[in-house]
Amino acid sequence: MRRGGDFLTEADVAVAQHQGTGGESRGPLGPLARLMAGVHRVTVVFGMIALLVAAAILTYSVFSRYFFKAATDWQDEAAVFCIVGAVFLSGAYVQSCRGHIGIEAIASILPPAVNRARAFIVDVLSFFFCSFFAWKSWTLWYEAWVDKMTSSSSWAPPLAIPYGLMSVGMSLLALQLLLQLASHFVSGGRQR
Amino acid sequence: MSMLALGLLFGGVTLLVMFSGMPIAFSLGFVAIGFMYFFMPGSSLDTVTQNVYEEMASITLLSIPLFILKGAAIGKSDAGKDLYSAMHAWMQRIPGGLGIANVFTCALFAAMAGSSPATCSAIGSAGIPEMRKRGYSPGFAAGIIAAGGTLGILLPPSITMILYAVAAEQSLGRLFLAGIGPGLLLVALFSLYAAFRFRKEYRAAHAAYEQHGKRSAYLDEQIFTLRQKVEMLPRVLPFVILLIGVMVALYGGFATPSETAGLGAVLALVLIAVVYGIWRPRDLQPILLSTLRESTMLMFIIGMSLLFSYVMSYLRISQSAAEWIVALHLSKWVLLAMVLLFVMVLGFFLPPVSIILMTVPIILPPLKVAGFDLVWFGIVMTIVMEMGLIHPPVGLNIFVIKNIAPDIPLADVVWGVLPFVGLMFIAIFMICAFPGIATFFPDIVMGPGR
Numbered sequence: 286m287r288r289g290g291d292f293l294t295e296a297d298v299a300v301a302q303h304q305g306t307g308g309e310s311r312g313p314l315g316p317l318a319r320l321m322a323g324v325h326r327v328t329v330v331f332g333m334i335a336l337l338v339a340a341a342i343l344t345y346s347v348f349s350r351y352f353f354k355a356a357t358d359w360q361d362e363a364a365v366f367c368i369v370g371a372v373f374l375s376g377a378y379v380q381s382c383r384g385h386i387g388i389e390a391i392a393s394i395l396p397p398a399v400n401r402a403r404a405f406i407v408d409v410l411s412f413f414f415c416s417f418f419a420w421k422s423w424t425l426w427y428e429a430w431v432d433k434m435t436s437s438s439s440w441a442p443p444l445a446i447p448y449g450l451m452s453v454g455m456s457l458l459a460l461q462l463l464l465q466l467a468s469h470f471v472s473g474g475r476q477r
Numbered sequence: 478m479s480m481l482a483l484g485l486l487f488g489g490v491t492l493l494v495m496f497s498g499m500p501i502a503f504s505l506g507f508v509a510i511g512f513m514y515f516f517m518p519g520s521s522l523d524t525v526t527q528n529v530y531e532e533m534a535s536i537t538l539l540s541i542p543l544f545i546l547k548g549a550a551i552g553k554s555d556a557g558k559d560l561y562s563a564m565h566a567w568m569q570r571i572p573g574g575l576g577i578a579n580v581f582t583c584a585l586f587a588a589m590a591g592s593s594p595a596t597c598s599a600i601g602s603a604g605i606p607e608m609r610k611r612g613y614s615p616g617f618a619a620g621i622i623a624a625g626g627t628l629g630i631l632l633p634p635s636i637t638m639i640l641y642a643v644a645a646e647q648s649l650g651r652l653f654l655a656g657i658g659p660g661l662l663l664v665a666l667f668s669l670y671a672a673f674r675f676r677k678e679y680r681a682a683h684a685a686y687e688q689h690g691k692r693s694a695y696l697d698e699q700i701f702t703l704r705q706k707v708e709m710l711p712r713v714l715p716f717v718i719l720l721i722g723v724m725v726a727l728y729g730g731f732a733t734p735s736e737t738a739g740l741g742a743v744l745a746l747v748l749i750a751v752v753y754g755i756w757r758p759r760d761l762q763p764i765l766l767s768t769l770r771e772s773t774m775l776m777f778i779i780g781m782s783l784l785f786s787y788v789m790s791y792l793r794i795s796q797s798a799a800e801w802i803v804a805l806h807l808s809k810w811v812l813l814a815m816v817l818l819f820v821m822v823l824g825f826f827l828p829p830v831s832i833i834l835m836t837v838p839i840i841l842p843p844l845k846v847a848g849f850d851l852v853w854f855g856i857v858m859t860i861v862m863e864m865g866l867i868h869p870p871v872g873l874n875i876f877v878i879k880n881i882a883p884d885i886p887l888a889d890v891v892w893g894v895l896p897f898v899g900l901m902f903i904a905i906f907m908i909c910a911f912p913g914i915a916t917f918f919p920d921i922v923m924g925p926g927r
Contacts, residue, residue, distance in 0.1 A: 333765035336772075340543050340746075343739025347732045361536045361735065368539040369530070371769060372776040379773045385500035386774060388826050392498050407499045414507040421526045451530060 332371035339367035359440040373454025377461040412462040419455035502777035532783035540738035542772035548590035550745040557599030563709040573675030583625025597626030616893030624897030627863040644837040651919040782834035795838035824865025
C-alpha cells in the first residue's frame with residue numbers, strides 16, 4: 286500500500302528525474318513518450334517558477350501593505366493563478382512518475398495476471414475520468430473566453446487564464462494516461 | 478431509492494474504486510461524476526470543473542504548496558543536523574538528555590518544516606546513529622524519532638490543520654494556536670518517557686558492567702565546553718528566528734495565513750542561501766521539484782475530495798448520515814470515542830488530507846450538537862491521525878525510519894514505537910479531561926472562542 290506522505294525523499298526526486306515518462310520511451314511508443322518527456326520538462330520548469338513567483342508576490346504583499354500602506358487587491362488572486370497553473374500543468378508529470386498516490390493493498394495479494402488486469406482497468410478508468418474533466422474544462426474555458434468572464438474582485442482578471450491552464454493541464458494528464466495505457470499492450474505490463 | 482440504500486451504495490462504490498488501486502484523487506472524482514450522472518440533474522455535470530476550480534481557488538488552500546516549499550527548503554539543508562548538534566550539546570547534563578534533545582529537536586524542526594516524515598528523515602539520520610553510538614537500544618532510538626516526527630502535523634503551521642480549518646469552517650489562526658499546548662504536552666510526555674527509559678537502560682548497563690565487566694557506551698560521559706556550545710548557535714539561531722518571525726507576522730496582524738506561507742518560503746530560501754550556500758538553480762531544483770510533486774499530488778486529492786463532498790452533500794448523504802448519528806442519542810463521550818475510532822481505522826488506509834475532507838461533513842454536525850468545541854476537536858482528531866503515522870500496520874514514519882536505519886529490525890522499530898502510541902492515548906485523555914490544554918493559547922491571544 287502506498288500511503289499519502291507529506292514529503293518526498295531524495296530518492297523520490299532521483300526516481301522522478303530518471304524515470305521520465307515511465308518505461309515507455311522504447312519501442313513503437315518511443316517518439317510520443319519522448320515528446321511527452323519534453324512537454325513535462327517545460328511544464329515542470331513553469332511550475333517551479335510559478336511557485337517562486339507566488340511566494341514572492343505574497344511576500345511583496347506583506348511589505349507593500351505594511352511599509353507603503355499600498356492596497357493589496359491583486360496579490361492573492363495572482364498567487365492563486367500561479368499555483369493553480371503550477372498544480373494543473375504538472376499533473377501529467379506527476380502521473381508519469383506514478384506520483385498520484387492510491388491504495389495498493391490489493392495489488393500485493395493478487396496473482397500477477399489478475400493484478401495486470403486490475404492495473405489496466407484502473408488506468409482505463411483514470412483515463413476516462415481525466416478526459417471527461419479535460420473536455421469540461423475546455424467547455425468552461427470557451428465560455429469564459431467568449432463571454433469575457435472576469436473574477437469578481439476589484440482587479441477583475443479574465444477567468445480564461447486559470448481555466449485555460451486547468452484545461453491544458455488536464456488534457457496533458459489524459460494524454461499521459463493514454464500513453465501509459467498503450468504501454469500495457471506494447472510491453473505486456475504496466476510500466477512503473 | 479431510499480436514502481439508506483443510496484448512502485450504502487455511495488460508500489460501497491467509493492471503497493471498491495479506492496481499493497482497486499486507482500489514485501485517490503481520480504477515484505474520488507470518478508465516484509463523484511458517476512453519482513452526478515445517475516442521481517443528479519444532467520446540468521450538474523456541466524459545472525463539475527467550475528465547482529472544482531472555485532473550491533480549489535481559495536488562497537488559504539493554495540497556501541499549502543508554499544508551506545511545503547518552506548519545509549522542503551529547510552528539510553533539504555543541513556539545518557536539521559545543526560539543530561540536533563546544538564540541542565545535544567546544550568542538554569548533555571540532563572539525565573537522558575540525548576533522548577530529550579532528540580524530542581526537542583524533532584518538535585522545533587517539525588514546527589519549521591511542517592512535515593512529519595521530513596522531520597523523521599532529517600533528525601533521525603543524525604539522531605539515531607548518535608543515540609545508538611551512546612548505547613541507546615535501537616528500538617528506543619527509532620521510537621523517539623518516529624514519535625517526535627509526528628509533531629509535524631500538530632505544531633503550526635500544519636497542513637492538516639489548514640485543511641481542517643477549511644473543511645470545518647473554523648479559524649485557522651485559532652487552530653494553529655490550539656496545536657501548541659497539546660504539542661508541548663506531547664513533547665513533555667515523550668521527554669519524561671525518554672528520561673525514564675534512559676534510567677532503566679542505564680541501570681541495566683551499569684549492572685552488566687559490574688557483573689561481567691562489559692562496559693556499555695551508556696556509561697561514557699560526553700562533555701562539551703561552553704565555547705563548543707556557543708559555537709554551535711550561529712547556524713541554528715537564524716532558523717529559530719524564522720520560526721518566531723513567521724508566528725509574529727501571523728499573530729501580530731502583519732500577514733494573513735497565506736501571506737505567512739509565502740513570506741516563510743521566501744525567508745527559508747534566503748536563509749539556506751546565506752547559511753548553507755544553497756542558491757544555485759541546480760541546488761534549488763530538487764527542492765522545487767519535490768515541492769511541485771507533493772503539492773500537485775495533494776492539491777489534486779483536495780480538489781477532488783471537495784467535489785466528492787459536494788456530491789455527498791447535494792444527495793443529502795452526509796446530512797442523513799449526520800442525522801442518523803445524532804438520532805442514536807449516544808452519550809457525548811461514547812460519540813467522541815466512536816468518531817475517533819472511525820478516524821483511526823481510516824488512518825490505516827488513507828492520508829490525513831482525504832480523511833478530513835471526506836469525513837468532516839458527516840462527523841462534525843453530531844459533535845457540534847453534542848456540545849464539543851470544533852477547534853478543540855480538530856486538535857484531538859489531528860493527534861489520532863498522528864498515531865496513524867506511527868502505529869502498525871502501515872505507519873508512514875516507521876518506513877521512513879527503516880529507510881534511514883535499515884539494520885534495525887522492523888519488529889524492534891514497532892516495539893520501540895508502541896510506548897509512544899500509548900503516550901498519545903494518554904495525551905488524548907488529558908486533553909479531553911482538560912480542554913484548556915488546547916484552548917488556552919487561542920483564548921489568550923485571540924479572545925474566547927464562539
